[in-house]
Amino acid sequence: MISTVYAITLVGIGLVIAVFYFVIANSKEADPDYPSITKKWYGVRSKWFLFLLVLGITVSVLSTNPFPTPDQKKEYSGGDYQNVTVDSHQWYWIMTPSTVKAGQPVEFQVSSADVNHGFGIYDEKLTLVAQTQAMPGYTNKLIHTFDKPGKYKILCLEYCGLAHHAMISELTVE
Structure with missing residues (x-):
């Protein structure tokens, strides 16, 4: 169950990354009225995207680690249960x-x-x-x-x- 949740989370993150990448790649046309402003804010937007991407991956990895459940398949060698x-x-x-x-x-x-x-x-x-x-x-x-x-x-x-x-x-x- 945990591995399924982990896989679904990673696929979801991948889809979000793909959408963000598509939007950024297709929105680089400079506005003729404000070329210096748009260039500056495209850079800010790219850095913000990278920050959110790293933050999202970090939070996802940390929150989808195995739940604090004892290993139910582990055999005990010290005697009977x-x-x-x-x-x-x-x-x-x-x-x-x-x-x-x-x-x-x-x-x-x-x-x-x-x-x-x-x-x-x-x-x-x-x-x-x-x-x-x-x-x-x-x-x-x-x-x-x-x-x-x-x-x-x-x-x-x-x-x-x-x-x-x-x-x-x-x-x-x-």
Whole structure:
């Protein structure tokens, strides 16, 4: 998915560059009334175009780098994954088990019984640590290794109805 977004962005930038180049190449006819002014401003316009081009490419490259998502295909060589099954319902979570060990990867199998939910894991400072979607009829896999023990909150990230704000659970990391 990320490579598709990256390719579409690059093609879009290429099209914008082509349009700008076409406009600049076809608009170099000097105005007979203001030859010195037009020559000066064609130079300014060209420099402005180059600045915007470099800025656009830089912003695009920086913003389309891979999202901060853990590598879900990476194999862990230190032993088995800890498996946690997560079923979401309006407006509660069922996690089995609700306690895992720090330092060992946890594979969350996340699904939904009713509507879309956002499965978000927050540390004690309420900083988002990891997240995925919980969708009806589909199981998403989320692999995360907790660095330190503690109580982690599980919150829904997608509005799922009237009691969305109360859709809170807790994961204990020992």
